[in-house]
Amino acid sequence: MLEHGGNLRDAAKRFGRDDWLDLSTGINPRWYPAPQVADNAWHRLPEPDPALAAAAEAFYNAPKMLPVAGTQAAIQALPRLRMPSRVAVSAPSYAEHAHHWASHGHTMTLTPYTELGAAVAHNDVVVVVNPNNPTGETVPATQLLQWADQLAARGGWLVVDEAFGDTAQDNSVAAHSGRPGLIVLRSVGKFFGLAGIRLGFVAAHADLLRELADQLGPWTISGPAQQIATAALTDQTWQTNTRAELHASGERLHTLLAAHGIDATGTPLFQWWPESQPEAFWQHMAERGIWVRLFTHAARGIRLGLPPDEAGWQRLQAALTEWTHK
Structure with missing residues (x-):
């Protein structure tokens, strides 16, 4: 079976923590509020x-x-x-x-x-x-x-x-x-x-x-x-609001990465870049409880999804600052 993002149980088992900020999937972290079903x-x-x-x-x-x-x-x-x-x-x-x-x-x-x-x-x-x-x-x-x-x-x-x-x-x-x-x-x-x-x-x-x-x-x-x-x-209202929020969040993520010297590309839901030390970056983030998507084959690099809240954004920014000042 191929490896995919979102495998937090593997992360918890490997690094022995349960306070993960999961940025590994590119899935909207603010999901549609599911209604009560019949x-x-x-x-x-x-x-x-x-x-x-x-x-x-x-x-x-x-x-x-x-x-x-x-x-x-x-x-x-x-x-x-x-x-x-x-x-x-x-x-x-x-x-x-x-x-x-x-x-x-x-x-x-x-x-x-x-x-x-x-x-x-x-x-x-x-x-x-x-x-x-x-x-x-x-x-x-x-x-x-x-x-x-x-x-x-x-x-x-x-x-x-x-x-x-x-x-x-x-x-x-x-x-x-x-x-x-x-x-x-x-x-x-x-x-x-x-x-x-x-x-x-x-x-x-x-x-x-x-x-x-x-x-x-x-x-x-x-x-x-x-x-x-x-x-x-x-639900057209939710869709319209969510598109605007995602575009703003995607731009924020791109700008945050650029401020740390990372030239990334992507969509409003994720950013990717050809990291020269992808395993080391992945390890650095995992040690701080941030789960990112590591690519080691054809697309050798890192993909990040969107943090779900302001605390997540601040946690990511702190980890990136530590990475760029290593």
């Missing part, structure tokens, strides 16, 4: 609620969406829906994409963002994380749609993972996902801070969504998750 949500088998799909289609501006148990479920299932293919996965990016395409008989290559255009001509499937996790790099929507058309013309797919796209909806290609060959993944875990309910959506042509639904089987989304997500996706 009693029968705990009792009935969770048949799909059309209201959830409708709320998602309106929020993401997509013609048709399939709810899935987190985008992870789709990432694992999509490679099973194709015969062995040539697949280019954007790199560095969320490692689960490459892992599952390589594990299901496909010829997978990791492709830098600067080489994705060339990869479209030589592959059957191209996977792009946009905005990228962990670097925040983006590809313009117009470019993605051109690539989607090129791939679809020969039966290929463009898979666009927009899990961190809720703070920049203007660059989404979900509105165009009714065309064959374009598959868009969205998540309620990041912007809404609801990673615990394990819910995401796939936007694609209706035929592909039927195949994917058959692959995933029945009752994939719990009843409580459906009710909570429907409320979150339709």
Whole structure:
């Protein structure tokens, strides 16, 4: 199993403390306030609620969406829906994409963002994380749609993972996902801070969504998750306020890092930089009870999410000051 952020039990076991400031995930630390769910949500088998799909289609501006148990479920299932293919996965990016395409008989290559255009001509499937996790790099929507058309013309797919796209909806290609060959993944875990309910959506042509639904089987989304997500996706006031708060917090984090000589890139939810001593920085922060995301392979560096409160900001600033004066 690949390593991910949010593994605080491992942190506690390794460093022997429980007062963690968790900046390892890039998940909104001020999550959507989940409403009370109806009693029968705990009792009935969770048949799909059309209201959830409708709320998602309106929020993401997509013609048709399939709810899935987190985008992870789709990432694992999509490679099973194709015969062995040539697949280019954007790199560095969320490692689960490459892992599952390589594990299901496909010829997978990791492709830098600067080489994705060339990869479209030589592959059957191209996977792009946009905005990228962990670097925040983006590809313009117009470019993605051109690539989607090129791939679809020969039966290929463009898979666009927009899990961190809720703070920049203007660059989404979900509105165009009714065309064959374009598959868009969205998540309620990041912007809404609801990673615990394990819910995401796939936007694609209706035929592909039927195949994917058959692959995933029945009752994939719990009843409580459906009710909570429907409320979150339709709460426009909370969404508007949260976007403004996240953009301000993201800028604050970028400015804080710059003040300590760190040239970072990212999104309103996280910042990343190619740290020359990533293991030492990770150790320094962990010894102060701050859990950050360490990358030691293709994206050798550090990713930081947002502190949840002013005490967290001050704690991070103190640790960064100690790091830069070592």
